Amino acid sequence: MGNSEQTLTHELTLDRDCTTLSRHVLQQTVKTLHASSLLSPEAQDISAIMNRIALAGKLIAKRLSRAGLMADALGFTGETNVQGESVKRMDLYANEVFISVFKQSGLVCRLASEEMEDPYYIPENCPIGRYTLLYDPIDGSSNVDINLNVGSIFSIRQQEGEDLDGKAQDLLQDGHKQLAAGYILYGPSTVLVYSVGNGVHSFILDPSLGEFILAEENIKIPEHGPVYSVNEGNFWQWEESIRDYNRYVHRHEGYTARYSGALVGDFHRILLQGGVFLYPGTVKKPEGKLRLLYETAPLAFLMEQAGGRASTGREDILDFVPQKLHQRTPLIIGSTEDVSLVESFIQDRAKREETEPIAVQ
Ligand code: AHM
Ligand code: MG
Secondary structure, eight states, X not given: OOHHHHHXXXXXXXXXXXXXXXXXXXXXXXXXXXXXXXXXXXXXXXXXXXXXXXHHHHHHHHHHHHGGGSTTSSSEEEEEOTTSOEEEHHHHHHHHHHHHHHTTSSSEEEEEETTOSSOEEOGGGTTTOOEEEEEEEEETGGGGGGTOOEEEEEEEEEOOSOOTTSOOGGGOSOGGGEEEEEEEEESSSEEEEEESSSOOEEEEEETTTTEEEEEESSOXXXXXXXXXXXXXXXXXXXXXXXXXXXXXXXXXXXXXXXXXXXXXXXXXXXXXXXXXXXXXXXXXXXXXSOBIIIIIHHHHHHHHHTTOEEEOSSSBGGGOOOSSTTOBOOEEEEOHHHHHHHHHHHHHHHHHHHHSOOOOO
């Protein structure tokens, strides 16, 4: 490599390293809002909120990396959350980290999470920061105790109305209302992926700098991929249409199964390489397991921004209006062709059942 090429490479690396997450979010939000300057108050707010989310991610990543060495970091608390699931110590820690980083920030008035029955209000922020953060603090927490990847999922919405009764009814709206969404994947490295409605971008945490460094801009999912990601242990509990799809991928060349038990990790693989993730309804959980406001809607927002699709099987996830805060939805998410293939099995069965009732096998 000649001297001038070397200088150019250094400059490009330096430019990338100096693209901080907050600067990037600011620029992207200004583009989405068609604002005239970087001083746009909403863009500044979203950028500042994302900076706090990144701080939460760094704190959680740090604790996860040392969890096996610390007393009281792993295992269960003995409590059950609003979903009826056993709470892990890490769930609780991560939930509190998100609350702590937004206290006295002046940015977020309410936080709603998988771990809290009702939203958490920070009244001193409310006069200035009319944003709500919705989040799953540790997604895939069964992976924590065995040292496998987990994630955090987040979504930012603007508060509408005064919410005087403290019931956060304005959150019961479709996913198009999201201002921003993303996740942090705690794997071999810590990756933050986000969108403010102008493409999907990823950052990797450089532990030596303590900063998220730009990794990839405008990620696009392939139109088709070989991976199908679903918990096949639920086969006996699925509707016949999902079994039809499952039998199809078993009997055709070109498909491969991947399922990690942590949605964020499985989603990340599919985002980068194509394919489809499914969590359909089951006999025990007819609406599926995953929650709309802080799991399926934020990931649907990202997936559509990356050129993919997200569906309940009957409608787009982003069009689905929840009836309650912890609403669950079936999820079929990934490459356009693969999501459409799953939907085609659902439509076929529906048509056949209209004409000839089918006995459940
Ligand atoms: P969690 O947020 O309580 O951890 O639950 C969500 C997780 C997803 O990450 C994962 O895809 C799914 O639950 C796994 O569930 P199952 O064990 O039923 O396949
Ligand atoms: Mg989850």
